[in-house]
Amino acid sequence: TFTAYLDDAYHGASIALFTKRHDFEELYDAVWTMLWKKIDWGKPFQLRIVFDGERFVVFVDGEPVMQRTLTDIYPDDPRLRITRVGLATNWEWGTDTGSVFSAFTARR
Numbered sequence: 001t002f003t004a005y006l007d008d009a010y011h012g013a014s015i016a017l018f019t020k021r022h023d024f025e026e027l028y029d030a031v032w033t034m035l036w037k038k039i040d041w042g043k044p045f046q047l048r049i050v051f052d053g054e055r056f057v058v059f060v061d062g063e064p065v066m067q068r069t070l071t072d073i074y075p076d077d078p079r080l081r082i083t084r085v086g087l088a089t090n091w092e093w094g095t096d097t098g099s100v101f102s103a104f105t106a107r108r
Contacts, residue, residue: 001025002049002058005032006039013039015047015058015066019073031073033058033066044102053080 001020006013016032018025038060039045048059057067070077085106089099 002047004039004047006041012036015060017056017066017068019070021074021077029073031066031068035060035065038063038065051082053082 001018003016003018004013005016013035014032015035016030018027018030020026046059046061048062050057050059054071055067055069057064059065070080087101087104089101
């Protein structure tokens with residue numbers, strides 16, 4: 001699960017990957033990067049994630065901000081087979097104060 005985090009009390013934003021392995025979300029194995037003001041209150045942004053089952057790259061407004069391979073996190077795990085994609089909003093550590101999705105595109 002990829003998340004974009006923005007908080008009222010903290011002056012910075014981040015993008016994170018939370019992995020789920022063996023039916024358990026590994027919260028403490030999260031991989032994240034600080035974006036500071038690349039994502040900010042009231043400022044629309046484009047989030048693009050490219051993932052081939054092994055390597056991912058996260059873009060914010062066309063700029064690459066994070067990239068990894070899954071073997072960086074779990075060296076012995078096999079490549080993933082992507083069978084579906086989705087979109088969600090939640091309250092991760094607080095209250096969602098107005099997320100809006102203006103477009104969603106999935107490509108092979």
